[in-house]
Amino acid sequence: MSSDIRLTPTSYIVLGMLRAAGESTPYDLKRGVAASLGNFWSLQHAQLYSEPERLAAAGYVTERREEGGRRRKHYEITDRGRRALAEWLKETTDELPELRDRALLKIFFGADPAALAPRQLEAHRAKLEEYEQIVELGGEHLPKGVRITLDAGIASETEWVKFWSRLAG
Amino acid sequence: MSSDIRLTPTSYIVLGMLRAAGESTPYDLKRGVAASLGNFWSLQHAQLYSEPERLAAAGYVTERREEGGRRRKHYEITDRGRRALAEWLKETTDELPELRDRALLKIFFGADPAALAPRQLEAHRAKLEEYEQIVELGGEHLPKGVRITLDAGIASETEWVKFWSRLAG
DNA sequence: ACCGTCATGTAATCGGTTACATGATTCT
DNA sequence: AGAATCATGTAACCGATTACATGACGGT
Numbered sequence: 001m002s003s004d005i006r007l008t009p010t011s012y013i014v015l016g017m018l019r020a021a022g023e024s025t026p027y028d029l030k031r032g033v034a035a036s037l038g039n040f041w042s043l044q045h046a047q048l049y050s051e052p053e054r055l056a057a058a059g060y061v062t063e064r065r066e067e068g069g070r071r072r073k074h075y076e077i078t079d080r081g082r083r084a085l086a087e088w089l090k091e092t093t094d095e096l097p098e099l100r101d102r103a104l105l106k107i108f109f110g111a112d113p114a115a116l117a118p119r120q121l122e123a124h125r126a127k128l129e130e131y132e133q134i135v136e137l138g139g140e141h142l143p144k145g146v147r148i149t150l151d152a153g154i155a156s157e158t159e160w161v162k163f164w165s166r167l168a169g
Numbered sequence: 170m171s172s173d174i175r176l177t178p179t180s181y182i183v184l185g186m187l188r189a190a191g192e193s194t195p196y197d198l199k200r201g202v203a204a205s206l207g208n209f210w211s212l213q214h215a216q217l218y219s220e221p222e223r224l225a226a227a228g229y230v231t232e233r234r235e236e237g238g239r240r241r242k243h244y245e246i247t248d249r250g251r252r253a254l255a256e257w258l259k260e261t262t263d264e265l266p267e268l269r270d271r272a273l274l275k276i277f278f279g280a281d282p283a284a285l286a287p288r289q290l291e292a293h294r295a296k297l298e299e300y301e302q303i304v305e306l307g308g309e310h311l312p313k314g315v316r317i318t319l320d321a322g323i324a325s326e327t328e329w330v331k332f333w334s335r336l337a338g
Numbered sequence: 339a340c341c342g343t344c345a346t347g348t349a350a351t352c353g354g355t356t357a358c359a360t361g362a363t364t365c366t
Numbered sequence: 367a368g369a370a371t372c373a374t375g376t377a378a379c380c381g382a383t384t385a386c387a388t389g390a391c392g393g394t
Contacts, residue, residue: 008353009274016278027373037277040268044355049375051353072374089280094292097270099209099325103262105178108206108318109185111258123263149277152332156268159328163321177381196345213383218347220381241346 005058007084010043014051015085018061018077025072026052036146039131040153060084117168124164128157174227176253179212183220184254187230187246194241195221205315208300209322229253286337293333297326 005011017032018024024032026048033043052075056063060081064074077085103116131154139147174180186201187193193201195217202212221244225232229250233243246254272285300323308316 006352009271010353012274012278020278025373026375030373037274040270041274042267045374046356046376047354054353085278089275089278090284092285092288093272094288095271096289096292096296097268097273098211099266099321100269101209101266101321102178102264104266104318104321105181105206105210106258107314109181109189109254109258110312110314113314113317115259116261119261119263120265123265127265143279145276145279145282148282148336149273152268152270152273155328155332156325159324163324167317175380179381194345195347199345215347215384216382223381 005054007060007088009041010047010051011055011060012085012088013037013041013043014048014055014075015060015077015081018075019082019085023064023074023076025074027072029075036150039127040149055081113167114169117164121161121164121168124157124160128154128161131157174223176229176257178210179216179220180224180229181254181257182206182210182212183217183224183244184229184246184250187244188251188254192233192243192245194243196241198244205319208296209318224250282336283338286333290330290333290337293326293329297323297330300326 013033014029017029021028021032029048030045052061055061059078061075061077066072103120106116107113131150134150139150182202183198186198190197190201198217199214221230224230228247230244230246235241272289275285276282300319303319
């Protein structure tokens with residue numbers, strides 16, 4: 001009966017987290033996302049309540065509600081969900097990401113780079129350090145995919161630090 | 170009377186384009202955005218029809234409709250619009266952009282990097298060349314802010330080319 | 339004349355954000 | 367015991383995407 005829905009990146013994030021972590025509540029998902037993925041693809045917590053519902057209605061996950069107490073909702077990925085996820089993982093893409101950097105947008109429209117640079121530089125430095133901390137504290141044991149995205153984050157932040165340093169003069 | 174609206178990045182893009190180009194139709198805006206800004210912050214063309222309307226209702230721009238023929242709509246920034254734009258340009262921010270890279274998202278969830286790499290590499294290389302073309306053909310004459318964002322794009326694409334090269338092995 | 343593409347716009351849908359609310363824990 | 371924070375969820379709004387449509391124009 002499952003109504004047909006479009007699967008968005010948000011959908012795959014939920015499916016991916018459920019596959020990795022097993023049965024989870026929206027709050028579990030929230031923490032899971034915040035931990036690592038959230039650094040390069042963050043979600044509003046409300047989406048982690050609504051998206052699993054959407055997925056449940058279409059048969060990609062199952063929903064179980066606690067009887068007593070808090071009546072929390074627990075979600076679990078179904079075979080259909082696994083299949084959809086696996087297919088998506090196999091598909092390659094030539095789609096490129098966009099920078100979508102607000103500070104850069106201001107510069108494009110004529111804002112003073114030297115005025116923007118200090119805070120941006122500071123923020124990027126902090127992010128970079130955070131990533132390097134993660135690596136130091138046992139980055140070798142991270143799953144391969146996670147490690148690679150972490151490397152991407154480090155490369156990217158390193159580049160931004162250079163960029164804003166130049167503008168800070 | 171102007172109802173109050175929230176100004177989003179989309180709003181500022183419209184205001185910024187209108188300030189730079191003077192009176193424009195949505196189609197003018199579309200071309201303007203596609204030309205340079207669109208490389209790092211793209212918009213659906215429908216937004217360039219609806220957003221000016223929203224802004225007009227709140228007094229940030231004026232709307233004039235052609236009498237005869239196509240009845241196209243022309244928009245022009247108002248003083249209120251200029252003020253809002255100027256203020257936004259002055260505000261600094263420590264907000265960081267997110268990568269939001271779909272290919273990377275797949276890798277995070279366990280997709281095969283070597284499978285994804287070729288197409289991504291190719292696409293990033295093409296984008297990088299495109300940027301370098303722009304620089305060659307008179308990048309010196311670009312407005313300063315535009316030139317800086319272009320540099321950011323080049324730095325970023327260069328980094329991505331390296332990144333995906335490594336994964337392509 | 340016809341076809342394809344560019345130009346121009348509206349409408350419907352829906353995902354995402356924001357706001358609101360309350361129950362549990364932990365800390366002082 | 368009270369304050370602060372974490373946990374958990376719902377509802378409303380609204381911006382963004384998608385789909386649909388038609389008119390103009392340039393080329394064959």
